[in-house]
Amino acid sequence: MTHSELITERSYYNGQGFDNNFMTWSSITTIDARGLFWSGCLNRPSGTQGICPPGVTPNFGPVENTLVDTRLTVIGDEGGFIALVCGNYSRGAPDGPAPTISGTKYEDMNADGDRDTGEPGLGGWRIELLLDGQYVTHDITDAHGRYAFRLDANTLRAGGQPIGGGRYTLREVQQSGWIAGEAPAAVVVPYGAEDTHYGNRDFGNYRPATLRGHKVEDLDADGVDAGDPGLAGWDIEVRRGGTVIADAITAADGSYTVLVDPGDYTVHEVLQGGWIQSVPASGSHTVDVVSGQVVTGLDFGNFRPARIEGRKFHDVGVDGAGDGDVGLEGWSIELAPSTTTTTASDGSYAFDALVPGTYTLAELLQDGWRQTAPSTGNQQVTVRSGDVMTDVDFGNVCLGEVAVDVVNVQGDLDPLALEMHLEEVDVPGILDNEPLALASGADLDGWDGLLPGTYRVTAFLPDDVFSDDPDLVVVDGRFAIVKEVTVNPCETTSVTLRVFTASDGKVTGGMRMPVPDGFATAGFEFQTNPAHGVRGTLQYQDHEMGLNLHTDDIDGILVSEDRLHAWVWGRVLHDDIDQRFVLHLVDMDEPGRDDRFELVLADGYSRGFDVPRFRGNVQIHKPKK
Template identity: 30%
Template structure:
């Protein structure tokens, strides 16, 4: 019988590629095959010939065919990234097969050769990975997406006092590797390059825990070649009580400039500042991925209360977080202010107990040392405030609504406050309890007229004057009630007890009285009511 070897023109080499976990150069029980590794057979004498190639299968086995008769070949592997070669060890396997210099030599090929074994061990104490181009910006490395060369990767110790940070630059395949790394906790990050957006990892960095003798080489960074963007939003508010928190009822501040730091991917000349709208809101649109610092230009007459020092906000836009919302800047006015609340004292004990609600629409008065009066009205929660006040002493009082009696504060039922520059006095509490209205009560009514010709008489084109405040005091000078003229200039005080009252008006700015007084000497009416009386016809004429 003829020997088959002399009938064949070409032959094959086969074997296995395995993970040599203990690095002893021998495949021990439990050491798995390594798939996808290239094995090459090169003609020793003719280096111009392209090598014969094969890939290891899922179990690490391989076969490379086409080795010609009587030709010398060298069989080697492509060592995978992050591994070091441990096998084969130098030895003569058979008459024509020699293991030498981490490869095999076939001398004068005349047969198929099997049992070739290449062993690789993960490089101990190493951290590495790959940087790839995320062509479709989906945050995943898809087949065909290439590595990116020339990017700087930084390895930073997570623990103070650990070894200093290291940097590595990705190679032609996008790989990077740190060796001889002591065990511990680390953070991997990349240095962003203009024209690229980081898509993996989504949160910009990768935490790594390295055991003694261990390896971590599957860390992946992905970049999209282009500029991906997001949005930064927030609010600028008036921090009335200066506590650094936007409480209920604290309004936004319009017209305030908010600025962000620049990104490497901002276009040349990009506007990095926006102005808050009527509600105090601000928006930065089309913000490139990156880490940013937000600052405000504090308006004149205000001091910043939020955020805490240094008064800046950090905002991040990345693949996982395309928007950064709820960024708050708070300012308190340097001018002084007074605030408080008006409540329904249901049990009349002079204290606001649980369940006692605020009273809306009640007039609160602020009188300065020159006897100039400012008024405001409580909001839906019963709250009120006077802002923009200069230093000085003020008396805060309320106009008790009809059908109620005051229970707080104690007599004389007012608050006297002395304000310094920028001071905010709050928690002034007025309490009222409902009382049974007397029967057959009296009333006072009249009319406010715009005296166009200034003659102190209702004539010609004179007409009613809407929105003017009228006050009713008792003979001791205490304010009893206020009311406002309607569209026709009419006003009425209802539910009045018998007694003597002084009726007066609060002159509008730039107007003077022509009746019942004169310019420079406004007049009032003193009215004595009996039970159930309706006193009418009291005229007030003004000219501007």
């Protein structure tokens, strides 16, 4: 029969309930034993017409007689008909063989579209079968991800009709969180496929990989620590080969999450102005992720440069505070190990663009100054991200000096011959003078490196040196010139000491003057003779104390140019001790009531000072020229 007749014939037999599994209609040579006869298209009861398809004339004869020019004449015999099929059309026989379509649903770990060794199957997925776009049936993948369809036309239908040869497609029902990868191509199942197995119809899916991290302010520039705060609003980029694949903006706590397909990537931050990246050290993270992998700890740390600033001041009060003190220009401040800056006109300085950490700052000390602040000599400062540390100050005081000028008003004397001492009277502040600054000795012409304050200069007079200095006193049984001086910052205070080593002039007289609880009397004569030198006598009696002094041991005489004053030096025995004395005489002319007789012994005895009533006469004669 023709092809159109074949289709009609097929539809007819399908309607009769015959097995139609992918039948291929074609010419045959035999279907049964030779000599088999048939009557009609189907067995018919005696005397009835057989059932034949439309257009087929009932016929009788042996089977071999049904073959005519490759055309098929359908005959009925024992409930069968002549055909070459996957499973013979037979109402009484079992179903014939059927084609199958199978495959695996797997997790495509690297999203490459191929199932690689080790990629696991996925159970519980619904796979649907369609014929020419019409749904036929579905299967649920087993624990290993496997599914299969047996194309049994007796049980499977498309559009209400039994299935047959055609274009079969497969589709999966997508699940949340998965991305489709590999999907099988359509399967064309022809008639005559019999039990052909169409396998390896695989579906590959993958889950996005998750990249997570935090963007933080690395307060100490030492890596991401628990206490470092998150930074919001930073752009984190995921790149492959320099191309941005995905990005995310950090949340309020600095966290971010980026979903990417499996593969290898680099994760970068988009740097913002005023910040320096500290984590990671390489500048980016490199990751190679597979399906569903969650990578955490992709953190980025940044810090803001810190600043340290302070002032260099002249600590005039030596209190280390600097309040009201002027700044010092041109001083070098060092930031260890090798960064140096110079103070400005107001004493200010600053170090910028500092990495968080601990720094040591010190000043470069200049000669003639002592540091008052800080007390440790240097400043250790710890700065964190963005810190501006102020008041990192350095205070110094300018040292002063005392210069001693020994003036020999009569005679010759090496000024260094005097034994001199310097003592503190009132040196306020937080510093102490260096011991060497207060050195004593006979070879001194002064002291330097002194803190501001008040000092006492003591110059002891040897036996051959005399003095008319108004600040002459007795110190520890020795005559000395003692002066209090004020030392100011950066200044030299001069001290003049008057001495004489040669004698001239003549003094005579006597007196009676009150002393505590009594009176004293004296008679005296002193003169300098070019031929015999200094000579004279002194007779002094303190009637109240019972003191009676008599000496002719006279060492030196000095008469002032105006003949108002005279100083007489000598030695006297008092309390069995030979000691020096100095007698200051004042001649205020006649009648002598305003004259003065002021006697001082080395042991501290003194009379005649501030006497309210004086009786006697002092005569000072002009020195011989």
